[in-house]
Amino acid sequence: MIGAGRRGTKAVEAQNPAVALFLALGIIIAASRVAGAVARRFGQPRVLGELVIGVILGPTLLDMLHWPIFHGIELEVTVFELAELGVLLLMFLVGLEVNLKELARVGRIAAVAGTAGALLPVLITLPLLLVFNYAWPPALFAGVTLAATSVSISAQVLLELGHLRTKEGNALLATALIDDVLAILLVSLATALVATGGEADGGALFGIMVGMTAYIAIAFLIAWYGIPRLIDWIADQPYLAQSAGIAASALVIMLVFAWTAEELGGVATITGAFIAGVGFSRAREHLRHMIEESASAIAYAFLVPIFFVDVGLQADLSAFPLSALPLALLLLVIAIVSKVGGCGLGALWTGFNRQESLRLGVCMISRGEVGLIIASLGLAAGVFRSDDPLFASLFFVILLTTVVTPILVRMVFPRRAEHAREAG
Numbered sequence: 001m002i003g004a005g006r007r008g009t010k011a012v013e014a015q016n017p018a019v020a021l022f023l024a025l026g027i028i029i030a031a032s033r034v035a036g037a038v039a040r041r042f043g044q045p046r047v048l049g050e051l052v053i054g055v056i057l058g059p060t061l062l063d064m065l066h067w068p069i070f071h072g073i074e075l076e077v078t079v080f081e082l083a084e085l086g087v088l089l090l091m092f093l094v095g096l097e098v099n100l101k102e103l104a105r106v107g108r109i110a111a112v113a114g115t116a117g118a119l120l121p122v123l124i125t126l127p128l129l130l131v132f133n134y135a136w137p138p139a140l141f142a143g144v145t146l147a148a149t150s151v152s153i154s155a156q157v158l159l160e161l162g163h164l165r166t167k168e169g170n171a172l173l174a175t176a177l178i179d180d181v182l183a184i185l186l187v188s189l190a191t192a193l194v195a196t197g198g199e200a201d202g203g204a205l206f207g208i209m210v211g212m213t214a215y216i217a218i219a220f221l222i223a224w225y226g227i228p229r230l231i232d233w234i235a236d237q238p239y240l241a242q243s244a245g246i247a248a249s250a251l252v253i254m255l256v257f258a259w260t261a262e263e264l265g266g267v268a269t270i271t272g273a274f275i276a277g278v279g280f281s282r283a284r285e286h287l288r289h290m291i292e293e294s295a296s297a298i299a300y301a302f303l304v305p306i307f308f309v310d311v312g313l314q315a316d317l318s319a320f321p322l323s324a325l326p327l328a329l330l331l332l333v334i335a336i337v338s339k340v341g342g343c344g345l346g347a348l349w350t351g352f353n354r355q356e357s358l359r360l361g362v363c364m365i366s367r368g369e370v371g372l373i374i375a376s377l378g379l380a381a382g383v384f385r386s387d388d389p390l391f392a393s394l395f396f397v398i399l400l401t402t403v404v405t406p407i408l409v410r411m412v413f414p415r416r417a418e419h420a421r422e423a424g
Contacts, residue, residue, distance in 0.1 A: 020070040021078055031057060032305035047308055047369055048402050054312015065313060079310055086307030087373050088273040089299035092254045095277020096292055098177060109171055113346035114178025117364050120342035121146035124334050137194045138390055141378035144190050145394050146335050148183045150368020151176030157409045168356055172363045175343060180370060184274055187374050188212060188267030194383055215265025223279025231283050246287060247294030250280055268377060311372050314379060314386045315395045324389035328396045335397050339364045359412050366405035367398045
């Protein structure tokens with residue numbers, strides 16, 4: 001009887017969804033770290049390895065979340081929600097690194113190149129997909145996905161080549177920042193338009209734009225002036241001044257901003273998290289460092305790997321029809337040409353020579369994590385389906401642009417020794 005009781009208890013424990021989640025998260029995080037390390041070993045960005053392992057663990061190959069060891073417990077929703085937290089922290093950290101004063105000093109090159117590089121992919125992709133008989137919501141989201149840029153990959157290559165602090169390197173950092181801000185605004189606009197079901201007339205569309213603009217302006221003002229004062233006050237409180245208390249306060253504020261973004265502003269939650277990060281970027285240096293260190297530990301050790309792997313878990317590339325391969329290749333060409341052309345021509349018009357403009361454009365090709373964030377937002381909003389050839393094509397483009405960018409950057413930039421000979 002006692003033995004039967006213990007077996008019954010074990011059976012109940014085995015059905016506890018948290019127990020299955022613990023194992024799933026352990027597998028996801030361990031696999032992401034190993035895959036990221038392998039990618040770095042071969043000179044590729046860590047995110048590439050995390051994406052690939054997500055595909056391997058997902059329905060494309062292993063279908064991990066439906067293994068018998070999980071006893072039929074549905075884990076997709078919980079893993080997705082944790083991944084959403086990873087996205088918020090990722091965009092919060094992006095905002096935390098923003099220095100708007102430095103950005104204002106960059107001048108016209110970054111502004112024009114970043115704007116052109118963000119808008120041209122949308123202007124090309126949207127009408128093209130409409131010709132391919134896609135409805136306007138997925139066509140718009142696909143264009144906005146291709147508007148994104150992941151500067152971290154190119155920046156790492158330039159650092160290795162000794163060019164990060166050159167004119168092109170500084171322009172890259174500023175241009176990518178403007179590009180990312182515009183991509184966030186574009187995805188917020190796309191989300192608001194999709195929410196209307198495409199039934200908004202001119203007046204309603206104008207109202208949406210006004211509401212979004214008002215929210216973003218007010219949120220920026222609150223973040224810009226209010227957050228530094230608030231975090232200073234918290235730091236002066238004897239029972240809140242510990243590093244954990246300050247980090248927790250920052251995370252609470254980030255989550256509130258993310259909530260207000262969608263509930264009050266009708267824009268994407270990542271917009272609110274980004275704005276909160278910009279506000280904290282103005283905090284006193286030691287407080288900003290404390291917040292960045294704490295948020296980075298939570299993000300990169302736990303939640304962000306879950307996000308990257310979860311994108312692969314949701315992408316069923318086994319359902320990708322060969323008939324959609326021409327579209328995927330066409331989108332890949334658009335992804336490369338629109339960035340090189342948009343950013344490159346923008347830089348050429350505002351003072352760079354042809355070689356410098358080409359280099360800047362090539363550095364902006366990778367979509368990386370920012371493209372993944374936007375694509376995942378489209379998936380969460382129901383604009384894409386996990387078995388949709390368009391989503392698979394976008395995933396394919398994000399993967400390949402992430403792979404080819406380091407190769408192309410090394411081709412258009414001289415290595416350090418060669419650069420030194422040219423300078424001499």
